[in-house]
Amino acid sequence: MAFTDRSLPAREAILRAARDRFSADGYDRATVRAIAADAGIDPSMVMRYFGSKRQLFALAVDFDLRFPDLAAAPRDQVGRILATHLLNRWEDDAGLKILLRTAATDDDAADRMRRIFHDQLTPMVAALTDDPDSAPVRAGLVSSQALGVALTRYVLRLPPVVDLSRAELIDWVAPTLQHYLVGQP
Amino acid sequence: MAFTDRSLPAREAILRAARDRFSADGYDRATVRAIAADAGIDPSMVMRYFGSKRQLFALAVDFDLRFPDLAAAPRDQVGRILATHLLNRWEDDAGLKILLRTAATDDDAADRMRRIFHDQLTPMVAALTDDPDSAPVRAGLVSSQALGVALTRYVLRLPPVVDLSRAELIDWVAPTLQHYLVGQP
DNA sequence: CCCTGATGACAACAGCCGTTGGCATACCAT
DNA sequence: ATGGTATGCCAACGGCTGTTGTCATCAGGG
Numbered sequence: 001m002a003f004t005d006r007s008l009p010a011r012e013a014i015l016r017a018a019r020d021r022f023s024a025d026g027y028d029r030a031t032v033r034a035i036a037a038d039a040g041i042d043p044s045m046v047m048r049y050f051g052s053k054r055q056l057f058a059l060a061v062d063f064d065l066r067f068p069d070l071a072a073a074p075r076d077q078v079g080r081i082l083a084t085h086l087l088n089r090w091e092d093d094a095g096l097k098i099l100l101r102t103a104a105t106d107d108d109a110a111d112r113m114r115r116i117f118h119d120q121l122t123p124m125v126a127a128l129t130d131d132p133d134s135a136p137v138r139a140g141l142v143s144s145q146a147l148g149v150a151l152t153r154y155v156l157r158l159p160p161v162v163d164l165s166r167a168e169l170i171d172w173v174a175p176t177l178q179h180y181l182v183g184q185p
Numbered sequence: 186m187a188f189t190d191r192s193l194p195a196r197e198a199i200l201r202a203a204r205d206r207f208s209a210d211g212y213d214r215a216t217v218r219a220i221a222a223d224a225g226i227d228p229s230m231v232m233r234y235f236g237s238k239r240q241l242f243a244l245a246v247d248f249d250l251r252f253p254d255l256a257a258a259p260r261d262q263v264g265r266i267l268a269t270h271l272l273n274r275w276e277d278d279a280g281l282k283i284l285l286r287t288a289a290t291d292d293d294a295a296d297r298m299r300r301i302f303h304d305q306l307t308p309m310v311a312a313l314t315d316d317p318d319s320a321p322v323r324a325g326l327v328s329s330q331a332l333g334v335a336l337t338r339y340v341l342r343l344p345p346v347v348d349l350s351r352a353e354l355i356d357w358v359a360p361t362l363q364h365y366l367v368g369q370p
Numbered sequence: 371c372c373c374t375g376a377t378g379a380c381a382a383c384a385g386c387c388g389t390t391g392g393c394a395t396a397c398c399a400t
Numbered sequence: 401a402t403g404g405t406a407t408g409c410c411a412a413c414g415g416c417t418g419t420t421g422t423c424a425t426c427a428g429g430g
Contacts, residue, residue: 029213029290042380044421048378104285105287110341143343144332144333145333156299157297217389229408
């Protein structure tokens with residue numbers, strides 16, 4: 001059975017509600033019934049259009065980090081550029097928050113997170129350094145600080161990290177990323 | 186009704202199993218039934234001895250960061266000392282992993298995490314700097330890196346961060362913490 | 371126009387969940 | 401020895417979960 005244009009609004013409403021619920025409550029507590037209610041649609045429709053809760057989740061977190069080409073940037077600015085980019089990316093793509101919330105308890109989501117940072121971040125770092133062997137480690141350290149900021153600012157909402165303006169946060173974090181990207185331990 | 190020494194092994198077995206399950210599965214997926222089964226005890230005993238799942242969780246994550254007195258340490262070593270201490274603390278106290286896993290989706294746990302880092306980290310930072318106004322922000326930034334490492338190393342298990350030896354990880358992270366603690370943006 | 375097939379609402383399923391009550395059994399103080 | 405009490409197991413409860421089946425309704429192509 002194929003789906004027609006007529007059901008497109010419904011499918012979009014479900015996906016939108018799913019992103020909101022998954023983002024706010026995490027995978028387990030975001031119930032199919034609640035998502036359907038938010039979308040104004042019967043729970044059985046969710047199953048018909050998306051197969052299962054897990055497949056719906058997979059679609060809801062499908063996203064891309066869309067890194068800029070840091071190799072072309074001034075060497076002493078890469079930390080700041082990356083910090084700015086990550087902050088932007090994190091704020092306008094709900095998928096990242098959903099995945100971060102869920103990855104803490106769901107192994108599928110954790111694997112997805114591992115893959116994203118490995119596939120997208122490591123190559124970018126490798127293109128930046130003249131010591132390719134160190135690229136995975138550098139990418140891992142960048143991930144630790146990037147995810148740490150995301151966790152404390154968007155998920156745990158630690159007040160001092162939340163209260164920091166975007167500019168202030170970038171001023172603090174940029175040197176750290178710069179150090180991890182091209183510095184020496 | 187009070188509890189006697191006779192039930193102490195049972196209560197301890199439950200608490201141990203609870204810590205393991207909460208740590209491995211997070212709050213929601215760690216069921217009372219599974220915890221009881223691990224402890225070789227009937228689920229109803231869990232309720233009798235701990236009141237509810239939530240109270241059991243509260244006991245399982247009760248812990249202390251036990252910060253050293255950084256004010257007495259050489260100023261240029263505080264980053265390294267703190268990095269070493271946090272890594273030690275994180276590895277021998279299951280409570281931290283449990284709380285981190287759960288705080289991503291449970292607001293009670295998130296609040297607990299906020300309180301811990303506010304009550305224990307901020308005063309320590311304040312005693313370290315001569316600009317007390319900046320203490321909360323510095324503590325927040327330290328939290329972001331500390332929790333970022335914990336998240337990627339112990340929860341998400343990003344391979345490059347896991348593979349790093351303790352010494353290597355400290356060499357990389359210490360300058361970051363040093364910067365957040367006593368440096369300027 | 372009619373008929374095939376997509377749509378959507380309703381109800382129900384089986385399976386878990388946290389939690390509760392009842393009832394033997396084993397202990398300990400008197 | 402005996403009464404009171406803590407212990408532990410069993411069975412069950414109400415509620416919520418993801419998921420499935422049924423059956424009207426409605427759109428669009430022949």
